[in-house]
Amino acid sequence: QVQLVESGGGLVQAGGSLRLSCAASTEFFSKYAMGWFRQAPGKEREFVAGISFSGGSQDYVDSVKGRFTISRDNAKNTVSLRMDSLKPEDTAVYYCAASNAKYATGLADFASWGQGIQVTVSS
Secondary structure, three states, X not given: OOEEEEEOOEEEEOOOOEEEEEEEEOOOHHHOEEEEEEEOOOOOOEEEEEEOOOOOOEEEOHHHOXXXXXXEEOOOOEEEEEEXXXXXXXXXXXXXXXXXXXXXXXHHHOOEEOOOEEXXXXX
């Protein structure tokens, strides 16, 4: 398994921006597909964004398309989620996850998870 540590969360006003980062402790980072998920109180954890092992493919849940951007730096073993035009409904704990597949978007496809980081968007 891969150890993942998220950073960059916090409180922001609606319309603002945040950048989440996730550092992975593995020398094989470039072999993992990476994803961001979120879980709001009382709701199930949901897929937010995913990126292939090479970074060549990305996917997003419809509710964040055009506002969020996922990227990765395989030289630095990091994956990031840039979040713009934030809305109160984006408030959740955000999780970074790693999959042994070259590309994955399903929750069950991800075997390694970070501890999660809170993002709160005020109206």
